[in-house]
Amino acid sequence: MDIQKIRNDFPILSREVYGKPLVYFDNGATTQKPRCVVDAIVDEYYSVNANVHRGVHFLSQKATELHEASRERVREFINARSTNEIVFTRGTTESINLLAYSFGEAMMKPGDEVIISTMEHHSNIVPWQLLAERKGISIKIIPINDQGELLLDDYEKLFTAKTKLVSVVHVSNVLGTVNPINKIIAVAHQHGVPCLVDAAQSIPHMKVDVQEMDADFLVFSAHKVYGPTGVGVLYGKESWLDKLPPYQGGGEMIQHVSFEKTTFNELPFKFEAGTPDYIGTTGLAKALDYISNIGMDQIAAYEQDLTEYGLQRLKEIPGMRIFGEAPERGSVISFLVGNIHHFDMGTLLDRLGIAVRTGHHCAQPLMQRLGIEGTVRASFGIYNTKEEIDVLVNGIQRVSKMF
Ligand code: PMP
Numbered sequence: 001m002d003i004q005k006i007r008n009d010f011p012i013l014s015r016e017v018y019g020k021p022l023v024y025f026d027n028g029a030t031t032q033k034p035r036c037v038v039d040a041i042v043d044e045y046y047s048v049n050a051n052v053h054r055g056v057h058f059l060s061q062k063a064t065e066l067h068e069a070s071r072e073r074v075r076e077f078i079n080a081r082s083t084n085e086i087v088f089t090r091g092t093t094e095s096i097n098l099l100a101y102s103f104g105e106a107m108m109k110p111g112d113e114v115i116i117s118t119m120e121h122h123s124n125i126v127p128w129q130l131l132a133e134r135k136g137i138s139i140k141i142i143p144i145n146d147q148g149e150l151l152l153d154d155y156e157k158l159f160t161a162k163t164k165l166v167s168v169v170h171v172s173n174v175l176g177t178v179n180p181i182n183k184i185i186a187v188a189h190q191h192g193v194p195c196l197v198d199a200a201q202s203i204p205h206m207k208v209d210v211q212e213m214d215a216d217f218l219v220f221s222a223h224k225v226y227g228p229t230g231v232g233v234l235y236g237k238e239s240w241l242d243k244l245p246p247y248q249g250g251g252e253m254i255q256h257v258s259f260e261k262t263t264f265n266e267l268p269f270k271f272e273a274g275t276p277d278y279i280g281t282t283g284l285a286k287a288l289d290y291i292s293n294i295g296m297d298q299i300a301a302y303e304q305d306l307t308e309y310g311l312q313r314l315k316e317i318p319g320m321r322i323f324g325e326a327p328e329r330g331s332v333i334s335f336l337v338g339n340i341h342h343f344d345m346g347t348l349l350d351r352l353g354i355a356v357r358t359g360h361h362c363a364q365p366l367m368q369r370l371g372i373e374g375t376v377r378a379s380f381g382i383y384n385t386k387e388e389i390d391v392l393v394n395g396i397q398r399v400s401k402m403f
Contacts, residue, residue, distance in 0.1 A: 020353025
C-alpha cells in the first residue's frame with residue numbers, strides 16, 4: 001500500500017489543528033472522505049440531480065440508474081445474492097431500528113427473547129429495549145471475559161424455545177474484539193434462530209461476505225467506510241425480508257394506494273419510504289470502489305500491523321491500561337493512563353493536533369462491566385501511519401508528565 005498516495009487522496013489530512021499537523025485517530029466515530037467520493041457527490045448534484053424512480057425524463061432516469069447501480073455495488077461488496085436484499089437506510093442505527101420494529105411486529109410475541117451481548121453499541125441495545133416495552137419481550141445478554149471476548153459457552157446456554165433473534169456486533173467499537181461471527185451465527189442456526197450482525201466497525205477494515213458468514217441480517221453505515229453521512233445499509237436474506245412488514249409508510253414503498261386499501265412495493269422498496277438519499281448512495285458506492293481498489297486484504301494486513309505497533313508502543317507508557325486484549329482484534333485501542341481522566345487526556349491531546357475520542361463510546365453497559373466511566377480511544381484507518389502513532393505516544397507522555 002502506497003500510504004502517501006492514499007493520504008494525498010484525503011485533503012483534510014494536510015490541514016493543521018492549533019498549528020500542529022492533524023493526527024486523525026477518530027476513525028471509529030467517522031472516517032475522512034477521499035476526493036473521489038466528494039467529487040462524485042458534487043458531480044451528481046451539478047450534472048444529474050433529479051428525484052429517482054418513476055421519472056420519465058432524462059435526468060430522473062440517469063439518477064435512478066446511478067442509485068440502482070450503487071445498490072448493485074453494495075450487493076457485490078458484501079456478496080449478497082440479490083439487490084432485493086439491499087435496503088438503503090440512514091445508517092446502522094436506523095437499520096437496527098427498522099429491523100427491531102418490523103421483525104418485532106411480525107415475529108415476536110410477549111415473552112419472546114432476543115440475545116445481544118455485553119459489548120453492544122447503544123444502537124443495538126435501545127431499539128430492543130423499546131421493543132421490550134412495546135411487546136413485552138425480554139433481552140438476554142452474552143457475557144464477556146476480562147480480555148474482552150464473548151463467553152461462547154454461556155451464549156449457548158441462553159437459548160430457550162422463546163429465543164427469536166440474536167443480534168451481535170462483529171467488531172467492538174471499544175475493545176476492538178473481532179467476534180467469532182461465523183460460529184455465533186452457526187450456533188443461532190442450530191437453534192433455528194436468525195442472526196443480525198452489526199458490521200459498523202468491520203466493513204471498513206476487513207472482507208465481509210454475508211453468504212460465507214450465513215448472516216440473516218447485516219447492517220453498516222457509509223460514513224464509517226469513507227463514504228458520506230446519512231446513508232447506511234440493511235442487508236437481509238430475501239426469505240426473511242419478504243416476511244416482514246414495512247417500517248415507515250409513504251411514497252416509494254407502495255404499489256397502489258386507495259383510502260380503502262394500500263398494497264406495498266416489492267423488495268427492497270417496501271422498506272424505503274420517501275425520497276432516498278440517492279446522492280449519498282452514489283458517494284457510498286464510490287467509497288466502496290475506492291477501498292476495493294486498494295484491496296480489503298491489504299487494508300486488513302496494513303491496519304493489523306499498525307495496531308500491533310500501536311499496542312506495543314502504548315504499553316511502554318507507565319501506568320497504561322489497555323481495555324480489550326482479545327487475540328483477534330481490529331484497529332481500535334481503548335486505554336486509560338494512571339488516574340488521568342479520559343476527558344483531560346483527550347482535551348490535551350487535541351491541543352497537540354491529535355484527534356481521539358473520549359467517554360463511554362455509546363457502550364455504557366460495557367463500561368459498567370469494565371468498572372470504568374470511559375476511556376480514551378484511538379481508532380485507525382487506511383491513511384494512518386506508525387509516525388502518527390509515535391506522535392500519539394509522545395503526546396500521552398507529555399500529558400502524563402503534567403499530572
Ligand atoms: N454500532 C457500532 C459498533 C458503532 O461503532 C456505531 C457507531 N459508533 C454504531 C453502531 C452506530 O452507527 P451510526 O451512528 O452510524 O448509526
